[in-house]
Amino acid sequence: MKRGTSRDIRTANRYEVLRQIIAASPTSRQELAAATGLSLATVATLVGELLDLRMITEVGFEDSAGGRPRGLVAVNASGGALIGVDIAETYVHVELFDLALNVLARAEENMRPGESRPQQVVSHVAAAAGSVVAQAGVEAARVLGVGVSVPGQVDRATGISEYAPNWDWHDVPLLDLLSEHIAYPLYLDNPLRAGAVAELWFGAARGHGDAVVVNLGTGVGAGLVLGGGLHRGVSNSAGEWGHTTLVLDGRPCRCGNRGCVEAYVGAPGIMQNLSELFPHSPLLHADDQTATIDALAVAVAADDPAAVQVVRETARYLGAGIANLINVLNPEVVVLSSWVAARLGEPLLKEVREAVARHALQRPLAAGRIVVSPIPSDPACLGAATFALEGALQSVGQRHVRRTGVGARSRTASAG
Amino acid sequence: MKRGTSRDIRTANRYEVLRQIIAASPTSRQELAAATGLSLATVATLVGELLDLRMITEVGFEDSAGGRPRGLVAVNASGGALIGVDIAETYVHVELFDLALNVLARAEENMRPGESRPQQVVSHVAAAAGSVVAQAGVEAARVLGVGVSVPGQVDRATGISEYAPNWDWHDVPLLDLLSEHIAYPLYLDNPLRAGAVAELWFGAARGHGDAVVVNLGTGVGAGLVLGGGLHRGVSNSAGEWGHTTLVLDGRPCRCGNRGCVEAYVGAPGIMQNLSELFPHSPLLHADDQTATIDALAVAVAADDPAAVQVVRETARYLGAGIANLINVLNPEVVVLSSWVAARLGEPLLKEVREAVARHALQRPLAAGRIVVSPIPSDPACLGAATFALEGALQSVGQRHVRRTGVGARSRTASAG
DNA sequence: CCGACTTTATAAAGCCCCTTTCCTAACCCC
């Protein structure tokens, strides 16, 4: 059982202050103190640290109404760059961000079916990472780190992909493999947690102690924010909500079980909902999840009754599953994220809210809002980049090596 | 979003040290330091505090093998008394504990059907509390506090029972009502959290950062230990696992929904499992849950095939529900608690383990043990008493009131 | 029997964190 130290408080506060600055840039120390609940003095020293790191800059003064004007600080967007890598079953997305987390460059590599060897994946990542750096024209030295999101169970401390069901990987030392091609500090985690961190820093979970980020894609899962931080579980595999049973002895799921949430609300599950209700629907694009979901989204927007019914049926399952999360965890906010949620958007949200209201208990229901993720781009990329940002921030708090002589080496950057 | 302060660290360490002393009494400072990971100096000061409070005493020395012998400390069982109150639908249990959390006296009051007014419940509690103090013959001054567990949603800070479904209470200021009859410091919470705290301090969750305490009684729920502490949720209603959907559109539940876990694995649900499989079973005692479960337990122990089948059927549901918790939360241990679990014991556990293994994912399954609570008595009473113990410990860390003059009042104990 | 060695417990000092308080800086208004 890990004990917390006073340094953890500092780290959390540093995160909080930077989050606030990114969210409301430019801002003043006063506003930061009010928003974070920290004292002015603490905010000032933390702002000082961030200024020293060149992560933020002073950008002038607020107009005064009869006193010394407030100094304003803003993110120093060009003070560094972060790379987020989203490795998925069929593609690798890489995005390069400035420190305000704007996307400066994107690259995408598609993986052919059968490309499942770690080395193949790694070379795609390396190529795309090289590409975004070149595109954006940032100097290598300004890249603070690379966050990598890979599906499955991941041990972030060792950088090992313990288990990736897509490719049947077992204990692949992904970080080591990547570090042969990529010289920047690397951080590894999975898309569920990346999505959760993205929402926590920049999305709908900002400022909330307890939040659930529901990931609706081909696979389904939930990133858990509990007590203001990510909940990882004892073996790094918390959040496998997609494989919780919703319909005992129900529809078979690719995990081998029956009646899992994912079997009903993942993209393939939605396709099945569609084909069961309307076997000959023109919306159905066999073997193409993306096209089918897109078609469904368009049809729903046009009030196509069949599409509406499919969304309602899907929301019936999704709502019950989300109600389960709400009843158990009692979060402040539930965020619907990933590409299926983004495309189906408001119509799905509306139906989901109604379905959740039918299943959840009054008190937890009343306490929790349900929203669609406000993050415009790939949340796994953004979240992965955020891990890199956290890593860069972490190194500030590192204990300084006591210099033993004139020629003492400066401390080395730790990656991962 | 609450920020942590360095005082919270102190409080957590104080809890940890006392937990360890209670668990392994007598013990030495050295052992404590090793067990908690704290430095000797910190352990020594914390032990000093506890000695000052007379919660522990020095009880001699360990035999030395060539050095100064280790001083041994042990719980000072007679240094104080704690009262735990378990208010349930049909009864009020009250137990009085010494500081080693041994039961010194018990009292039980049964509530007649229809006795649902807060004042009626309060008078039962007051009577029973008076009784245990008299039975045990402890002086009033030595009672450090009274913990009260009441079903439903509870706001422990204000002492209000926000919602109790049994009696349709809404926002009953229970702590205020109780304080008119009981002079000791009072602490209010619900049985789910009481059970979790009991396991965390004295039971199967001790030393684990992430644990789930599954409560199987008439009602069903889960107490969540996450990150080493209780997870309450944003509106104090986390843990309502009993009302998560396991069989969409399944059996009706008393919450108004269908297919809830509770409808299959709560005592009434088990009775229904029995009556559906064997409508004329002699095990079935209509309208008497306790008798039926008892009969079932006896029959299972005697390898009665019908009883075995009922337990297996129950475990099928329970296992799926527990697998859901394991997949989402990835805990280190799942504890089966409360009276149904205690009576059905090993036979149920065996079937549950098999059922969980069929539903849970490999990684989280492998990481989590499933056990029956080792706590012999009513875990809600013990947990409630533990809240009182935590409260008594809390007051040590209280900021000292700055004395404004010679006649300054000493600080007042805050209750709740 | 007494000194040497070992081990424990306490005291002191150091470092980290946050807050409160005081003081100077900077601006508006009259």
Next chain:
DNA sequence: GGGGTTAGGAAAGGGGCTTTATAAAGTCGG
């Protein structure tokens, strides 16, 4: 240009934990 007002920094203070030094209390061997 002074007075009032607000911002920001420096210093002091209160907690916490750890490392290091010192005192205490044993065993062991000569």
